[in-house]
Amino acid sequence: MTRAFLPDHAGVAGSGTVPRAEAAPDTGRQSPRRSRFTARLRQRSLLIRLLAVSALVSVCSITATAWVVLNTTAVVLGKERGQALADDARIYDTLMGWAATHPDWSGVGPTVEQLGRRAGHRVVLTTEDGRMLADSDGDTAHPFQPPHDATATVNPLATDIGLSGGTTGDTQSTTSDTQVTSTAAIDPRAVGPFRLSVKDGRYLSDIAHRLTRCLQQEGIPSHVEVLPSGRPRVVAPGADNGGALRASLCPVDVLDAPVASERAALSALNGLVDSCLRGRGVGAVTLTITGAWTQRTRTPPPASSVASCLATSRAQQLAPYVAPAAVLFVASHGRTATTFFDLSAANRLRIAGWAAAVLVITVTVTSLAGFRLVKPLRVLTTAAIRMEGGELSTRVPVRGQDEIARLSAAFNAMSERREQLETVRRAMTNDIAHELRTPVSNLRGWLEAVEDGIARPDADLVASLLGQALQLQHIIDDLRDLAAAEAGELRLSPVPVQAGDLLSTVVRAAKATADAQGVTLRLTADPSTVVDADPVRLRQMVDNLVSNAVRHTPAGGTVTLGASLERREESAAGDLRAAPDGRRRSDFVLLTVSDTGCGIPAEELPHVFDRFWRSEKSRNRQSGGSGLGLAIVRRLAEAHGGTVTVLSTPGEGTAVTLRLPSEARRAT
Numbered sequence: 001m002t003r004a005f006l007p008d009h010a011g012v013a014g015s016g017t018v019p020r021a022e023a024a025p026d027t028g029r030q031s032p033r034r035s036r037f038t039a040r041l042r043q044r045s046l047l048i049r050l051l052a053v054s055a056l057v058s059v060c061s062i063t064a065t066a067w068v069v070l071n072t073t074a075v076v077l078g079k080e081r082g083q084a085l086a087d088d089a090r091i092y093d094t095l096m097g098w099a100a101t102h103p104d105w106s107g108v109g110p111t112v113e114q115l116g117r118r119a120g121h122r123v124v125l126t127t128e129d130g131r132m133l134a135d136s137d138g139d140t141a142h143p144f145q146p147p148h149d150a151t152a153t154v155n156p157l158a159t160d161i162g163l164s165g166g167t168t169g170d171t172q173s174t175t176s177d178t179q180v181t182s183t184a185a186i187d188p189r190a191v192g193p194f195r196l197s198v199k200d201g202r203y204l205s206d207i208a209h210r211l212t213r214c215l216q217q218e219g220i221p222s223h224v225e226v227l228p229s230g231r232p233r234v235v236a237p238g239a240d241n242g243g244a245l246r247a248s249l250c251p252v253d254v255l256d257a258p259v260a261s262e263r264a265a266l267s268a269l270n271g272l273v274d275s276c277l278r279g280r281g282v283g284a285v286t287l288t289i290t291g292a293w294t295q296r297t298r299t300p301p302p303a304s305s306v307a308s309c310l311a312t313s314r315a316q317q318l319a320p321y322v323a324p325a326a327v328l329f330v331a332s333h334g335r336t337a338t339t340f341f342d343l344s345a346a347n348r349l350r351i352a353g354w355a356a357a358v359l360v361i362t363v364t365v366t367s368l369a370g371f372r373l374v375k376p377l378r379v380l381t382t383a384a385i386r387m388e389g390g391e392l393s394t395r396v397p398v399r400g401q402d403e404i405a406r407l408s409a410a411f412n413a414m415s416e417r418r419e420q421l422e423t424v425r426r427a428m429t430n431d432i433a434h435e436l437r438t439p440v441s442n443l444r445g446w447l448e449a450v451e452d453g454i455a456r457p458d459a460d461l462v463a464s465l466l467g468q469a470l471q472l473q474h475i476i477d478d479l480r481d482l483a484a485a486e487a488g489e490l491r492l493s494p495v496p497v498q499a500g501d502l503l504s505t506v507v508r509a510a511k512a513t514a515d516a517q518g519v520t521l522r523l524t525a526d527p528s529t530v531v532d533a534d535p536v537r538l539r540q541m542v543d544n545l546v547s548n549a550v551r552h553t554p555a556g557g558t559v560t561l562g563a564s565l566e567r568r569e570e571s572a573a574g575d576l577r578a579a580p581d582g583r584r585r586s587d588f589v590l591l592t593v594s595d596t597g598c599g600i601p602a603e604e605l606p607h608v609f610d611r612f613w614r615s616e617k618s619r620n621r622q623s624g625g626s627g628l629g630l631a632i633v634r635r636l637a638e639a640h641g642g643t644v645t646v647l648s649t650p651g652e653g654t655a656v657t658l659r660l661p662s663e664a665r666r667a668t
Contacts, residue, residue, distance in 0.1 A: 054366035055359070062355050087119040088330050092152050092160065095125065099323035100156035100189035100228075109134045124329040125154070133326055146329055155325035156187040157315045186314060189228045192321035193265035196230035200259040207254055208232035214250035231255075231262075231289075258289040269317055276309035277301055376404045380411055392419040432479070439472040481540075481632055492534040492639060499563035499589055500525040502535070506542045507561060510550060518555030521546075525563035531589040532661050537636050542591065544629035545656050549595040552654070557596040564590045565662065587662040588642070594655035600648040608646050609634040633658075 094115055098108055108125065116123040116136025123136040124144050135144060152160050196204070208224045211234050215222040222236040233255060258266050266289055274284040282305055283297030293306060379396050386394045394415055398408045446465055449455040500523075507521045514521050531538065542561075549559045566588045600608065609630045633656075637644040642660035 051363065051367060051370060054370070055363055058359050058362040058366075062358055066355070087121060088151055091115045091119060091121075091123055091330055092154065092328060095154045095326075095328060096156055096159065096187050097189050099154055099326070100187040100191075102323050103321060105133045105323050105326060112136050113138065119330070121330050124331070126327045126329070128153075128325055128327055130327075144329070147331065150327045151330045152328045153325055154323075154328050156190040156322045157318060158325075159185040159187050161185060186311075186318070190318050190322050191227075191229035192318040193268070194229045194231075194262055196259065197261040200261045201230040201232075204255060204259060205232050208234055211250055211252060211254065215252075218249065256288060256290055262289055265317070269313055272313035272316060273306070273309045276313060277305060280305055280309070373404070376408065380408065383411065383415075387415060387418070392422055436472065436475060439468040439475075442468045443472075475628075479628065481636075492537060494532050494534050494640070496530045497533055497535050497538060498527070499529040499531050499591060500527045502531075502538060502542065503561045503563055503591070506539065506546055509543070510546050513547070514550050514559065517550060517553070518557075519550050519553045520558045521550075522558055522560045523562075524560060526565065529563045529565050529589055530662060531563075531591070533640050537640070538660075541633045541636050541658060542593070544633050545593040545658075548629055549593050549597065549654070549656075553595040553597040557653075559593065559595045562590075562592040562594075564592075566590055566659070589660050589662045591658040591660065592655055594653060596653040599650040599652055599654055600646070601650055605646060605648060609644070630656075 094111065095108070098111060099105075102108075105125070112123050112125055112134035113136045121136075122144075123134075124146070125133040125135075126146070127133060130146070132144070137144075205224070205226075212222050212224055215234070215236060220236050222234050224232050225235050226232050234252065266287060270285075270287045273287060277284055282301035283295060283299055285293040285301060285306055286296055287293050287310075293310075295301065376396075376399075383394045383396045392415065395412050396408045398405050398412065443465060446455060446461060450457050450461070455461060503523055503525050507523050511521060546559065546561065553559055634644050637658055637660065640660050642658060644656065644658050646654065646656045648654035
């Protein structure tokens with residue numbers, strides 16, 4: 001705290017000494033050439049880092065973009081390919097259903113046209129020898145040119161597992177010791193002579209529903225499914241058809257017997273199978289309507305032979321009832337079902353070229369922006385170095401309204417503020433030296449006179465020296481109080497204080513001085529006014545104001561002390577406004593000290609609370625104090641959470657008002 005008040009001999013009038021901070025050699029300072037080299041190196045380093053970062057960002061962005069594009073392209077192609085395959089499967093399944101239920105392709109044209117419109121492709125159906133069966137476009141101006149590979153072959157007796165989803169429609173045999181699954185990929189809708197009549201269908205449907213109700217009564221959930229031939233079957237999800245169903249009390253085997261419309265077809269199929277097996281030299285079998293078979297000889301035939309003969313016989317039996325095999329073509333101008341992204345050498349070179357072009361453009365733009373960014377930073381760096389060398393008047397030009405411009409404006413404000421603070425520091429040092437010189441010089445002069453025998457240390461001399469010492473102590477105490485208040489280290493003990501009693505005490509203490517100068521003291525205070533403040537510091541503030549007012553009031557003048565309560569409303573936003581009764585209020589106490597002195601000129605009012613400011617420019621201590629009283633008053637008022645204001649009219653007088661929180665606000 002005391003370091004701030006050490007005298008700066010460079011600013012003291014008549015002193016020829018140089019401050020230590022300016023006179024001490026700077027052994028760590030670099031030479032001008034090395035400083036310039038270091039500055040250039042730092043500038044280039046900043047630019048290089050900026051370019052490196054921009055290049056890195058560009059490379060990362062390009063890489064990420066390329067990765068995203070490639071993955072997105074793959075996903076899109078996959079989706080398009082899946083959609084195309086789904087369209088092909090739907091078209092294939094529809095035409096396969098037509099072929100399975102029609103003996104020829106006559107009348108398939110409208111179906112093909114509808115499929116083409118729905119899929120958005122051209123659907124063409126030809127015979128195996130290339131004869132046109134149907135074309136969804138039907139445009140003779142653009143004859144169809146068949147591609148090298150067909151989309152599929154529509155043959156209900158030999159389905160394409162890839163397009164049909166693996167469903168052949170063949171049933172499985174479920175005999176206890178012999179089981180065979182037909183491997184012939186025959187469309188399930190190709191039933192031929194096995195299609196039930198309406199009468200047989202109703203008969204089996206009634207049996208199936210009665211069987212379902214029976215199973216449900218036994219706690220086995222089941223439902224009826226109707227096969228393409230019209231034959232119903234009972235399905236129990238979660239139950240073994242050969243185990244749990246047959247173990248129930250319901251006659252589940254009642255549906256296994258062929259009806260009248262199926263016996264002839266089953267007998268013909270059994271004959272074809274027996275003929276095939278005899279040709280292979282194996283025993284005959286007996287087929288059931290469910291697809292199972294049992295042996296009719298002692299030696300069971302191989303299951304593979306039975307399955308092969310069954311597939312061949314079924315195809316032979318169904319051939320007259322289904323359409324002949326046809327070739328399907330599905331094509332369109334924008335189709336991408338078989339299109340893939342080709343990462344050939346040309347494509348890779350094209351991608352690399354675009355990436356390099358983007359990189360060059362990015363680096364170029366970043367370089368131009370970097371040079372433009374670095375230029376004002378260089379100016380700021382140079383100005384900062386000059387300020388470090390002692391040129392406090394250094395300023396930088398401000399251009400634009402961007403961040404650099406705001407930084408330049410902040411630098412100029414900082415430089416100006418530092419220059420002002422340096423000026424204030426030197427002025428304060430001069431003021432402190434000037435204030436301390438007079439009492440110290442007087443003490444030294446009289447003490448030297450006593451030492452030389454010129455003056456005698458009588459009571460009058462001792463009283464004079466004591467007065468000088470007290471004056472010196474007063475200045476030191478003021479400086480200490482001001483430093484503590486400015487540093488926020490001033491300890492306060494606020495308590496409710498009766499403003500009227502405090503002002504009465506001050507009037508009694510200052511009455512002798514005021515009477516000696518012919519000044520009248522007047523008190524106008526509300527006895528009920530209570531202020532929340534430290535009583536010692538509050539007394540110090542009022543004493544300073546009263547002594548200052550008495551000092552600057554001529555004989556015959558009046559100094560008036562007043563205390564009043566200010567009632568104001570505190571809004572939700574925190575600002576204060578005058579409030580009517582019944583509203584939320586925050587009270588403040590106004591302590592006013594007004595005089596009828598000479599007043600203060602308007603141009604001097606902003607400096608009233610500055611340190612060492614005095615209206616007497618001669619700085620005669622007989623007509624003025626140390627110049628710290630009003631500065632201390634302002635700091636003490638701010639420490640109490642209040643303010644101090646001054647109003648003055650030259651030739652009429654001055655009024656200083658302390659605005660401090662009341663006891664009611666402190667309690668809130």
